[in-house]
Amino acid sequence: MNDSLNSLIPKSSFTGLESVAHLATGGESPMLRSHLASMQQFMLDKSLGEPGRELQAAVMESARQQCATLFKVPAQDLTFLSSATEGINVVCYGLDWQRGDNVVVADVEFPSDILPWTKLRDLGVEIRIVKHNQWIIDEQEILAQVDHRTKVVALSQVSMFTGQHMDIPLLSREIRSAGALFLLDATHAAGVVPVDASLADIMVSSCYKWLLGTHGTAVFYWNRERLSSLSPPFIGWASVASSGGWQSPLEFSLHESADRFLAANPSYVSLYILDNALKHILELGENTIHAHSLALGKILWQGLDAMGLEMMTPEPEHRRAGNTCYMVAEVEALRAALEKRGVLVWGAYGRFGRVRVSAHVQNDIEDVDRFLGAMEDWLKFNR
């Protein structure tokens, strides 16, 4: 059998995968069993007083270094906020907006990539929405919306809704040459396809999907050279390198690093888990994981297409990542039927008729065949 069709991490290394085909990483990845030891280590360290805090800080540094390798940017330009959504809001509230500025987003984006900008409408900032055409967002249509008043273009590398993988080098080059900032949401890319954060001015990524971590921490990259003017909207003890203490309580200097955007303690327990997850991701290597997900995705795509379903994800490899998305009339009913057969997919946006099947390190050809078989059976009675 082609090696890329076997699991890259055995199912026995995860909790809860004994009897299911878990194809739902785009929503929530399964948990590595070794995370139990990471959580236990956090608890042991937490009880040690100040030396324990130093141990927690060391784990955060380790996770930061690993993120620097994964995202190909200097470690000091990365920090950990509570969510990708928080990071997008930091940009929204940290830039100096003028009446007549505009933000460009796409209609099939995750709500957190769109909604924060609505708060700027009272200041006279326009939100320009690029519409999909048969589920595809054309990069040229995005660029056509960018003009000299565009302050930010906010986009996902991989769409959570359609699975489309955008041409990030092209977008980065053109957005920058137009004088706008590029905010990249790598949530559906990081951990499954290569991500070069240096192509963005800000990059955010959740950690509980393809990075195999959990909630409570998200990666935030600040391109310091291009965006030194970004001002932290929240400031607290963790944002400052020094402060005047009780003698001069109003004196402080912000961290030179991206930690200026971290106002308070991060979620250390989430960072213990992330640090462990990143070891697995980096050990396998982004190219191996990418090839594996594309290979399984190709079989998923072709199998679903052969059933006559409306495919949302484009077929060409350079346009896909880990998600394969398609439309059905009854998403919730389908999801429930698949669950009965031990197949997990994601349909949280069921109200829009979309099903998302995700192929990641735990998956193999048996999962894919099991899903396609269950799908075929369901369609016999639910056309």
Ligand SMILES: Cc1ncc(COP(=O)(O)O)c(C=O)c1O
């Ligand atoms: C593209 C994208 N960004 C962000 C998020 C959510 O991230 P968080 O909860 O860390 O804000 C999701 C969740 O599905 C997503 O699809």
